[in-house]
Amino acid sequence: MRRFRKTGTADRLAMFEAEVEGLAALRATQTVRVPEVFGTGIDANGSAWIELEYLELGALSPQSGARLGEQLAEMHWHTGHRDDALFGWPRDNFIGDSPQSNQSHQSWASFFAAERLRPQLERAQANGMPRAVVSQGERLIEGVGAFFLDYRPQPCLLHGDLWAGNAGQLPDGTPVIFDPAVYRGDRETDLAMAELFGGFPEAFYASYRTAWPLDPGFETRKTLYNLYHILNHFNLFGAAYLNQARRMIERLLAELRG
Template identity: 60%
Template sequence: MEAPQNLSVELECALTAAAGISFSRAEVWTTSSGSISRALEIRAGEQRYFLKLNDAAALPMFEAEVDGLAALAACNAFRVPRVLASGATADEAFLLLEWLQLRPLASAEDGQRFAEALAKLHHDTGERFGWARDNFIGANPQTNVQHDGWARFFVRCRLTPQLQLARSRGHGGALGREADQLLERVPALFLDYRPRPSLLHGDLWSGNAAIDADGTPVIFDPAVYRGDREADLAMSELFGGFPTAFYAAYRTAWPLDEGYEQRKALYNLYHVLNHLNLFGRSYLGQAERMIRALVFELRR
């Protein structure tokens, strides 16, 4: 078992000042962290805390996460980690959260509970698509300028920024002319479908979903905005990890409209483009295939 680390004096002082909790003599362990930020478990006396660290310049990313967690918690559909403090030292940005004992979704019962909670979250609807502030999808900026129309919002605030970023990094092929054709044709997918502006998690893959020790569904690491609820479901299918019962239970709680499979591909294109921009060319072929398939379908 690895030996515990110590907090730097500067970080210890900043955390103590921001959270009102003494972290002198605290022991720190690295947890299974994501690709964006470092994740640490802090033990201070009998208490445990979850700490995310990044470069000081990443503080806006943590501030947006605090905003998203607050929005999800206010809906009271899921358990959401409580924010204890956020801030930055000269070198590091930090986000301190309560420690939750979590496990992945595994059983049919887990899937059903999570689906019912997600349907409740999605029933929290607003007047417009977007959000009151921009935030982040992973480490990339996510534009949330509010729109009355969903198709226009998705083209302008989701697909277009990711395509522009990809092109600026030298990714051509289907990300050029065929992608422009797709952007022009997106409204055709919504001629007979009018989604509500639902509150979305925004980055709902299985790594951001869990069950706590009491069996309560938990979500975290959000990229919130108001949009088509199907965008959350689509993301949940992109990388797998959710029990089959989750999808059946969601459809029982709130049936999906005809045409979901085609819209799912459009919504997941956003996340594949984001992964291309975060992690590189290994996602380029998948993005190109998705664009070509969507353009082909929309020409029919």
Template identity: 55%
Template sequence: MRPDQEQLDAPLAAALCEAISVGTGSPANIDSLTEITGGSISRALMLASAGERYFVKLNDAKLADMFAAEADGLRALAACPALRVPRVVGYGVSGRQAYLLLEYLPLQALRTGQQGAKAGHALAALHRQRGPQYGWHRDNFIGSTVQHNAEHRTWPFFFAHRRLLPQLELARRHAQYNRLIADGERLAGKLAALFVDHHPQPSLLHGDLWHGNAATDQTGTLTLFDPAVHFGDREADLAMSELFGGFPDSFYAGYREAWPLSDGYEQRKTLYNLYHVLNHLNLFGSGYLRQAERMVATLLAEIGC
């Protein structure tokens, strides 16, 4: 084993080399291995082999399904020619480690002006890929939380039963969240009232579209990664992109130029972002409680409850 391979045990190094060999058709060795930033959940490495670079994510073997779901989502996004998506080279388990091996892409932050508008057009192109109903053929993950995707033909039902209620059920373990849970369940039961005049098509969504999961490649093409894909209301992607900021105004202008939004988006944005705030509440604690409570109260007031 070379000194720069010491960060990996021999079986894992062999598994990664095998995945590269299958993908390239040639024998592979690890020439270098560099620890890089790649998110808060998994360890990330850049692997070099025969002049090519690869992005490696590692985690506990019990989280292998998270990597399988990510690979599935990346392949779905890659079907949209307007996007750049890292190619999936391989994934699996070696001993106590799960791994995901991807093409390494040099990335740049989204810029303003024409590049931002081009990225907005690309997202609209992704959303024009339609599904037969809302959901996905498998569950996946939003962060480290299971995201339930059992398909349904009705969007308000899907969002209530696959998004809000599972998050509220996770929150139930915290006694101080009782008011939020009661009001949230009441909102879920009345959700159809927010969709009287809005009947979205099932668009292919990235599903976790904050600025940390979007960039551009060297040609300026919108590049997406770390997805939580499903078919849903396209506004849900746009809503999350606004939740933490980081996308230029030209991105939204470009999107609206390609595909204008319907009336009532600002109201629905609060609903769609409530899902992510609840998830942050469940993952990171009570710092998100007041924000979630305010969002639920706003939405209940909108429907007269």
């Protein structure tokens, strides 16, 4: 079996170990194809490494996209109906190059405010986001619970970083997902991110919604969930994402006032 090795500085080991754990969690659902993992560690030169199954991947076709939508819904369904599950994950991990806090919460609104939006907003302030925008973000975080008065999501196992660059298909059409940032949360966050940057065939979304229809209010919650990723992009890539973050915060505050 052909193998693929990623390497990095020694401090990348924690990221690679989180990737190993995330892939194992997704594989355990027996729903969606993910790469096999052969190991991770530090080599003789002090570099971190992770060795994965090499897969020849192409862009998702409409047929493979539809199949992935069904599989993702099945993955969410099989992992989202446990009475003892909390929102979060036993260990912290990473979203891109940013640390991602996964402290457990019984409340999804509490988890998303404290472990997703607030850390990114605090980093954004340290990275030069104007104080006026930060203040608006803080008001939004204080009001997050209002988006969940009539909506009670189950803690589903999430890919966590489901953009088109982390999905593809094998030559036989089998869909594959990889590079996860797993945790237990609202299944809608995976769908929201898939829409954020595009790249998935329309059949993917249609197939998912047929398998497990989304709840009323998704279009508003989608903006809330994707704000996390836009704040993260501001923190990783700079001011090009400032205006998008501002517009999203203002739109959500208007929803709260409405």
